[in-house]
Amino acid sequence: MTTIRQRRFGKGTEAAEDQPSEKNVKPDGKILSDHTGRKLWNILSITVGGIAAVSLGLLTSVYVATLHENDLWFSNIKEVEREISFRTECGLYYSYYKQMIQAASIQQGLHGLVYDNKTESVRTINILERMNVYQEVFLSILYRILPIQQYLEPVYFYIYTLFGLQAVYVIALYVTSWLLSGTWLSGLLAACWYITNRIDTTRVEFTIPLRENWALPFFAVQIAAITYLLRAHLQPVQEKLTLVAVFMATFLFSLTWQFNQFMMLIQALALFILDCFDMLPTAKVTWLYIIQISGLLLVCVLQFFNSMILGSLLISFNTSVLIARAIQKNLKRGSLLNRLGKLILHVLLVLCLTLTINKFIKKILNLESDEHIFKFLKAKFGFGATRDFDANLYLCEEAFGLLPLNTFSRLSDTLLFYAYIFVLFLMTIAAVIVAFQNLSGSNQVDFMEKMEECTIILKPDAAYNLIHTVLFGCLALSTMRMKYLWTSHMCVFASFGLCSTEVWRPILRCIHLYTSQRMHVIKYSVPIITLLYISFKFWPGIMDELSELREFYDPDTVELMNWIKSNTPNTAVFAGSMQLLAGVKLCTGRTLTNHPHYEDKNLRERTKQIYQIYAKRSPDDVYRILRSFGTDYVILEDSICYERRHSRGCRLRDLLDIANGHIMDGLGENEPDLKPSLYPRFCEEIKKNLPSYTTHFTRVFQNKTFHVYKLAAFV
Numbered sequence: 156m157t158t159i160r161q162r163r164f165g166k167g168t169e170a171a172e173d174q175p176s177e178k179n180v181k182p183d184g185k186i187l188s189d190h191t192g193r194k195l196w197n198i199l200s201i202t203v204g205g206i207a208a209v210s211l212g213l214l215t216s217v218y219v220a221t222l223h224e225n226d227l228w229f230s231n232i233k234e235v236e237r238e239i240s241f242r243t244e245c246g247l248y249y250s251y252y253k254q255m256i257q258a259a260s261i262q263q264g265l266h267g268l269v270y271d272n273k274t275e276s277v278r279t280i281n282i283l284e285r286m287n288v289y290q291e292v293f294l295s296i297l298y299r300i301l302p303i304q305q306y307l308e309p310v311y312f313y314i315y316t317l318f319g320l321q322a323v324y325v326i327a328l329y330v331t332s333w334l335l336s337g338t339w340l341s342g343l344l345a346a347c348w349y350i351t352n353r354i355d356t357t358r359v360e361f362t363i364p365l366r367e368n369w370a371l372p373f374f375a376v377q378i379a380a381i382t383y384l385l386r387a388h389l390q391p392v393q394e395k396l397t398l399v400a401v402f403m404a405t406f407l408f409s410l411t412w413q414f415n416q417f418m419m420l421i422q423a424l425a426l427f428i429l430d431c432f433d434m435l436p437t438a439k440v441t442w443l444y445i446i447q448i449s450g451l452l453l454v455c456v457l458q459f460f461n462s463m464i465l466g467s468l469l470i471s472f473n474t475s476v477l478i479a480r481a482i483q484k485n486l487k488r489g490s491l492l493n494r495l496g497k498l499i500l501h502v503l504l505v506l507c508l509t510l511t512i513n514k515f516i517k518k519i520l521n522l523e524s525d526e527h528i529f530k531f532l533k534a535k536f537g538f539g540a541t542r543d544f545d546a547n548l549y550l551c552e553e554a555f556g557l558l559p560l561n562t563f564s565r566l567s568d569t570l571l572f573y574a575y576i577f578v579l580f581l582m583t584i585a586a587v588i589v590a591f592q593n594l595s596g597s598n599q600v601d602f603m604e605k606m607e608e609c610t611i612i613l614k615p616d617a618a619y620n621l622i623h624t625v626l627f628g629c630l631a632l633s634t635m636r637m638k639y640l641w642t643s644h645m646c647v648f649a650s651f652g653l654c655s656t657e658v659w660r661p662i663l664r665c666i667h668l669y670t671s672q673r674m675h676v677i678k679y680s681v682p683i684i685t686l687l688y689i690s691f692k693f694w695p696g697i698m699d700e701l702s703e704l705r706e707f708y709d710p711d712t713v714e715l716m717n718w719i720k721s722n723t724p725n726t727a728v729f730a731g732s733m734q735l736l737a738g739v740k741l742c743t744g745r746t747l748t749n750h751p752h753y754e755d756k757n758l759r760e761r762t763k764q765i766y767q768i769y770a771k772r773s774p775d776d777v778y779r780i781l782r783s784f785g786t787d788y789v790i791l792e793d794s795i796c797y798e799r800r801h802s803r804g805c806r807l808r809d810l811l812d813i814a815n816g817h818i819m820d821g822l823g824e825n826e827p828d829l830k831p832s833l834y835p836r837f838c839e840e841i842k843k844n845l846p847s848y849t850t851h852f853t854r855v856f857q858n859k860t861f862h863v864y865k866l867a868a869f870v
Contacts, residue, residue, distance in 0.1 A: 200339065201339075203339065204333060204339025204342065205339075207329075207339060207342070207343055208325075208326050208329040208330060208333075208339070208342060208346070209322075209326065211325055211326075211329065211343070211346040211347075211350075212321070212322035212323065212324075212325040212326040212329070212346075213322050214350075215321050215322060215324075215325045215346070215349070215350055216318045216319055216321045216322040217318075218350065218353075218697075218701075219318055219321055219353075219357070219359055219360045220314075220315070220318040220360075221701055222360045222700065222701070223314070223318075223360040223361070223363070225701065225703060225704050225705060226360070226361065226705050226707075227240055227705070227706070227707040228704070228705070228706045228707060229314075229707075231706075232706070232707050233713075234310075235713055235716050235717065235742055236707050236709070236713060237310055238253075238738070238741045238742045239707075239709055239712050239713065239716065239738055239742065240707055241363065241364055241738075241741065242362070242734070242738070243733075243734040243737055243751050244365070244734075244737055244750075244751035244752060245362055245363065245364040245365055245737075246364075246737040246738045246740070246741040246742075247274075247737035247740060247741070247750050247751055247752060248286070248288060248291060248364045248365075248366070249291070249313065249364045249741060250737070250740045250741040251268060251282060251286075251288045251291045251292075252288075252291035252294060252295050252309070252313055252364075253309070253741065254267060254268070255268070255291065255292060255295030255296070256295050256298060256299070256309045261296055261299065264292075264295065265283075265292070268281075268282040268283055268288070268292070269281050269282070269283060272746070273740070273744070273745075273746045273747070274740065274746075274747060274750060275747065275748070275749070275750070275758065275761070276728045276746050276747065276748050276784050276785040276786070277784060277785045281459055283457075283458060283459060284458050284459035284460075284461055285461075285752065285754075285755060286413070286752050287366055287410060287411055287412055287413050287458075289410055289411070289457065290369050290410075290411050294312065294313060294316060295309075297312075298312050313363075313364075314363050317359060317363050317364070317368055317369070318359070320368070320369065320372040321357070321359060321372070323372040323373075323375075323376065324357075324371060324372035324375050324643070325346050325349060325350075327372065327375035327376045327378070327379045328342075328345050328346060328349055328375055328379075328643060328644075328646060328647050329342035329343070329345055329346045330342060330379045331345075331375070331378055331379040331382050331620075331647050331651075332344070332345040332646075332647045332650045332651045332654075334379065334382045334383055334386070334616065335382060335616060335617055335620060335647070335651040335655065336650070336651045336654040336655045337654075337655075337656075338654050338678075338679075340654055340679060340682050340683070341650045341651050341653070341654035341655075341682065342650070343682075343686065344646075344650035344653065344654070344682045344685060344686055345646045345647045345649075345650040345651075346646075347686060347689055347690075348569060348571050348646040348649065348650060348689070349643060349646045350697075351569045351689055351693045351697075352565065352566060352569055352571055352642065352646070354565060355562055355565055355566060355638060355639075355642045356639060356642045356643050356646065357371075357639060357643070358639070366411060366412040366413060366414075367412060367414075367639065369411040369412065370407075370408050370411040370412035370415065371639065371640070371643070373404050373407040373408040373411065374404070374408045374418065374640070375643065376400070376404040377401055377404035377405050377408060378620075378623070378644070378647075380397055380400040380401040380404055381401055381443065381616075381619060382616045382619065382620065383397050383616075384397045384398065384401060384439060384443075385435065385436070385439060385614075385615040385616040385619055386614075386615075386616055387614070387615070398442055398446065401443065401446055402446045402449070402450060405419070405446055405447060405450040406450040406453055406454065408450075409450050409451050409453075409454045410454050410457065413752075413754055415451070415454075416451060416464065416467035416468065416469045416470075417468075417469075417528075418640065419447050419451070419469050420467075420468050420469040420472060421626050421627060421630060422447070422623065423444065423447060423469060423472055423473055423476075424472075424626060425619065425622040425623050425626050426440050426443055426444065426619070427472075427476055427505070428622055429615075429618055429619060429622055431498055431501065431502070432589075432590040432593055432594065433487055433590075433593040433594070434586070434589060434590065434593065434613065434615060434618045435615045435618065435619065436615065437487075441477070441480075444473045444476060444477060445473075447469060447473055448469075448470055448473050448474070451464055451467065451469060451470060452464075452470075462520045462522050463522065463754060465516060465520060465522075466513065466516050466517045466520055466522040468509065468513055470516075471508075471509045471510075471512040471513035471516065472505070472509045474508075474512060475504075475505045475506075475508035475509040475512060476505055478508055479501055479504045479505045479508060482504070483497065483500070483501055483504070485497075486498070486501055491594055491595045491596075494594050495594065498594075523756045526756065530543050530545065530546040531545075531546045531549040531550065531555070533546075534546050534547075534550055535549075535550060535555075535633070536633075542813050542814055543814075544763050544810055544811070544814040545753075545759050545763070547805075547810045547813070547814075548807075548810060550805075551801055551804075551805035551810065553635065554634075554635055554636040555634055555635070555636060556634075556635055557632065557633065557634075557635065558631055558632045558633075558634075558635050558638055559635065562638065566642070566645070568692075569689055569692075569693065570685055570688065570689070571645060571646065571649055572645075574649040574650075574652065574653055574685070575645050575648060575649040575652075577649075577652070578648060578649055578651070578652025578653065578655075578658060579621075579624070579625075579648070579652075581652070581658055581661075581662070582613070582617065582621045582652065582657075582658070583621070583625075585612075585613045585657070585661070586613055586618060586621055586622075589612075589613045589618075612657060613657065614657065617651075617655075617657060620644075620647070620648055620651070621648075623644065624641070624644050624645065624648045627640050627641045627644060628641050628645075650682065653678075653681050653682050653685065654678055654679070654681075654682050655678070656674060656678065659674050659677050659678055660674055663677075711858050711859055711860035711861060712738065712860070712861075714858055715790070715856070715858065715860075715861045715863070716738070716739070716742040716743055718856050718863075719739065719742075719743045719745060719863075720742070720743045722855070722856075723743075723745065723787075723788065725744065725745070726746065727745050727746065727787045727788055728745070728746045728747070728748060728784070728785045728786050728787045728788070729745050729746070729747060729748065729786070729787070729788050729789070729790060730747075730748040730749070730765050730768070730781055730784065730786040730788070730789045730790070731748075731765075731768075731789060731790035731791070731792070732766075732790075732792060732795060733749050733750050733751045733753075733762055734751055735790060735792065736748070736749060736750055736790075737750055737751050739790075746785075748761065748765050748781075748784045748785070748786055749761050749762040749765050761784065763811075763814070764780050764783075764784075765780070765781070765784070766807065766811055767780055767811065767837070768781075768789060768791060768837055768838055769791075769795055769796060769807055769808050769811055769836070769837065769838050770808065770811035770812065770815055770817075770836070770837065771812065771815070771817050771832035771834050771835060771836050771837070772815075772832075772834055772837050773833075773834045773847075774837065774840075774841070774847050774848045774850070774851055774852070775847075775851070777837050777851075778851040778852070778866065778867075781866060782866065786866055787865065787866060788855070788863055788864065788865055788866070789852070789863070789864050789866065790861055790862070790863050791838050791841070791861070791862045791863075791864070792860060792861060793859075793860055793861075793862075794860065795807055795808075795838070796808070796836070796838035796839060803819060803820075803821050803822075803823050804819065804823070808820065808836065808838075812829075812832075813826075813829070815832070816828070816829060816830060817829060817830060817831070817832040818830065818831050818832070820836075841862075841864065842862065850867065851866060851867050852864040852865070852866060852867070853865045853867070
């Protein structure tokens with residue numbers, strides 16, 4: 156197991172509101188208009204705000220890079236230890252970057268990826284089609300053509316790029332908050348909250364090559380561009396340039412993460428909800444639907460027409476919305492009841508069209524790559540228990556469970572959660588009132604006239620960010636792994652609210668205390684006080700964290716990788732857990748039977764078969780299965796065979812027993828139809844060196860964690 160031990164040494168524009176237009180007369184008789192003064196102030200504000208944004212972005216990059224170095228002593232450890240630190244699927248993705256760097260030429264490297272026969276034994280696959288690794292390809296080509304080889308190792312070029320993207324991420328969050336509130340003070344608060352809540356906003360420092368660390372900065376840029384696009388009174392050229400920015404960010408986000416379609420589906424649902432309640436300009440929403448489809452289709456082309464993309468719910472949903480809108484042309488006309496009826500019909504029509512189109516595409520393409528996701532969702536939300544191995548594998552992982560409650564206590568320590576709930580509550584009330592007003596017609600509703608003193612205004616950009624944070628909040632609450640999509644935006648939304656006239660003006664007017672001066676005092680003093688509190692409370696902790704020095708320590712895995720490189724042929728095929736095998740491929744270049752990139756039905760079936768080494772199966776059965784995949788060596792891990800991390804029913808061996816119809820080990824209940832196995836557990840029994848096992852398997856390596864067995868030649 157990998158462990159860490161202590162190191163040993165050898166204002167956008169500041170909005171001027173409610174101010175009368177005045178002119179100042181200079182002694183020399185020249186008149187300087189208020190407009191000119193405000194313009195100069197805006198230029199100064201934008202300059203200062205921009206410098207602060209870039210500075211905070213760069214500081215964040217340096218911060219996470221320093222934490223990574225301090226945790227692992229990355230600059231001092233051996234190459235094999237550096238590679239082992241890229242755990243599970245991270246190691247698999249980085250292996251393709253390493254493969255491209257070590258190839259004789261760029262063309263040969265690309266050919267090796269398109270016709271890969273080392274990632275899955277006895278099978279040639281197209282890595283560029285199956286996985287989102289274009290970023291590794293691009294970086295490796297860039298490293299080869301730039302004159303930096305003498306000064307920077309490939310691994311540092313890779314990790315510094317990822318840490319550099321954190322600067323882009325923070326700047327995008329900063330700009331989004333600035334655009335929403337009209338003051339760069341809001342962006343400053345958003346960036347500070349992102350940094351002080353690092354545990355819950357990013358995990359880049361210890362999972363560097365993970366796809367989300369590539370994708371989320373582009374997603375943040377896309378949200379910033381959409382926020383700007385939804386502002387009123389944009390010039391045609393501004394709107395066109397913004398649409399280009401949205402498209403580029405959407406494309407890069409889609410290219411770098413296999414879960415892109417699900418995230419953009421939630422985004423499309425947000426647009427759909429707001430459009431139904433007439434809270435966004437329909438023309439701009441249509442453009443955003445088209446951009447999502449075109450960006451995903453372009454990625455589909457680059458991934459050699461990946462069928463999982465073509466069969467995505469996003470493409471079916473967006474297409475259905477555009478068709479339904481063409482059919483129901485008078486959707487936004489009529490009385491309240493009339494519009495509600497049309498709206499219900501519209502939703503049902505979109506839902507039916509989406510399911511029909513999606514089912515038709517999947518039937519035509521014979522698509523089953525994403526079925527495990529829907530099985531997982533069905534079981535997770537209580538639509539029936541399942542014995543499906545793949546679904547249970549996800550259900551039993553903490554990352555795919557509910558968001559832990561201690562997350563909220565950490566977020567509350569920085570005041571982020573309190574501010575977020577405050578702003579969310581007020582903005583939700585405003586959204587409900589505006590939606591009701593839009594459906595009813597504000598001039599026809601007496602109730603709205605009574606609310607005139609508490610003027611409710613919800614701009615399209617704020618409305619979008621409100622629904623965005625609500626939907627992604629629901630996703631995070633249901634699936635912990637997705638919390639990073641929510642918590643970063645939480646920083647943006649909370650900081651915007653504390654610095655926004657849209658929040659403070661209605662409150663002050665409702666309690667009859669509104670004046671322009673009072674509103675501005677509150678609008679600026681609250682975030683400044685919050686920033687001072689954060690600085691006072693968390694700066695010492697950040698300094699302590701940066702001064703704590705540790706060292707990477709995993710001698711058993713290092714010993715295993717060194718043994719494989721020294722004692723097995725380059726063509727040897729290894730079987731084992733998919734997490735470990737990703738490291739085997741990266742560190743040794745040997746061929747694998749299975750790996751952690753799970754978005755392929757054949758691979759999922761293959762993994763289940765390989766994992767019979769931890770089930771109650773006969774040695775003959777296990778040998779036959781392993782040999783069918785060309786296995787030469789199998790690696791058994793005590794941490795899996797004798798697992799205690801999960802409770803009974805969620806250990807890997809339990810999932811295999813249930814899927815095989817066998818009774819689980821240990822005290823506890825079993826389902827009535829489960830039967831005792833005729834054979835003992837393979838991973839335990841093989842260590843006894845019984846003749847029935849030694850006929851097929853010979854132990855060739857052993858340490859405290861791993862046992863490697865060589866398979867006898869197939870007879």
